Amino acid sequence: MTPSLDTKLPKVGTTIFTVMSALAQECGALNLSQGFPDFPAPEALIEAVARHMRAGANQYAPMAGVAALREAVAAKIAACYGATVDAVSEVTVTSGATEALTDVILAVVRPGDEVIVFDPAYDSYEPAVELAGGRTVHLALPAPAFRPDWDAVAAAIGPRTRLIVINTPHNPTGRVWEAADLERLAELTRDTGIFILSDEVYEHIVFDGRRHESVLRYPELAARAFVVSSFGKTFHATGWKVGYCVAPAALTVELRKVHQYVTFATVTPIQWALADFLREHPGHWQELPAFYQAKRDRFCSLLAGSRLRFEPCAGTYFQLLDYSALSAERDVDLARRLTREAGIASIPVSVFYEHPPASRYLRFCFAKDDATLERAGAILRGL
Ligand SMILES: Cc1ncc(COP(=O)(O)O)c(C=O)c1O
Known part of the structure; x- marks a missing residue:
């Protein structure tokens, strides 16, 4: 018989990055959740x-x-x-x-x-x-x-x-x-x-x-x-x-x-x-800021006319989008629903908190090729 193992990490489950990437794959959704580029290394x-x-x-x-x-x-x-x-x-x-x-x-x-x-x-x-x-x-x-x-x-x-x-x-x-x-x-x-x-x-x-x-x-x-x-x-x-x-x-x-x-x-x-x-x-690495800034700008301009609000990020390849004009759902629920129904996966920001605030944000990774960003923009404008 396997002895019972008291967990040393009771608060830990499977990380949200794994969960959302797996869901994106299962649903055939665009995966803007986990932070990785979809273009090649040099x-x-x-x-x-x-x-x-x-x-x-x-x-x-x-x-x-x-x-x-x-x-x-x-x-x-x-x-x-x-x-x-x-x-x-x-x-x-x-x-x-x-x-x-x-x-x-x-x-x-x-x-x-x-x-x-x-x-x-x-x-x-x-x-x-x-x-x-x-x-x-x-x-x-x-x-x-x-x-x-x-x-x-x-x-x-x-x-x-x-x-x-x-x-x-x-x-x-x-x-x-x-x-x-x-x-x-x-x-x-x-x-x-x-x-x-x-x-x-x-x-x-x-x-x-x-x-x-x-x-x-x-x-x-x-x-x-x-x-x-x-x-x-x-x-x-x-x-x-x-x-x-x-x-x-x-x-x-x-x-x-x-x-x-x-x-x-x-x-x-x-x-x-x-x-x-x-x-x-x-x-x-010297050209990296310009490279990713162009991606950020493209992603943000593709959101023009959408109901999502945002302030362009100052660094990283993540853009937070405030969805409060769109839905009153919890971010975890909305992230799952958008993956299943709209075909786009993101990361709910509440999982990064001990006590999540009332604000409503999803995180989108824009380290993606331009065609992926265009498709993502079209989905997000339609929400
Ligand atoms: C803030 C932060 N720290 C650390 C890491 C982990 O980096 P690595 O993949 O090199 O382990 C990540 C990866 O997403 C990150 O976003």
């Missing part, structure tokens, strides 16, 4: 992976990542944020940003510690905090501006606060933090033992001339921070699951203790290929 990158596989790069990579890739990451950080990070002791390649996020939380959070997250929050943070025995403190980013309320943060910080998780550009709202936000965060954590986990997977997807305010631009914050990014987002290859974490050497030592036993090392030929591509094609 050809030169794919060729580089094949080249390195054929050349024999098929055994375990070094635990912290292929040196050439860590050096390429350090060079990109210097170019983007003017920060000097040591490729050897401060950069760790991980199996997707998700692994890095979980590693950081397991390395930092002790039983009884509190971790502040901002709702709507990416769904992987809280389960990791629970596995570490910590408690998640949810602070709302109030709609429709979704800006952090720094007085609320100051009030929430206490002797048990161990970690603050931030995410800019922000999934699901598409908002981007400003310099003043980072300065306030530095002020509130100054002279404390609090660490920062900065989820910056959309660092290169920022629009209208805005600047991505990486924690790495702020030395005082960077000294207490783990900065996480994802090559999947930057190179249209989410299925490869390769990301990285940058942190001061002493913090990286602890991070690697977890990484070493969660996965040991990340897929080898892809690391070599990414190192080549970053070195040989810096134009790719």
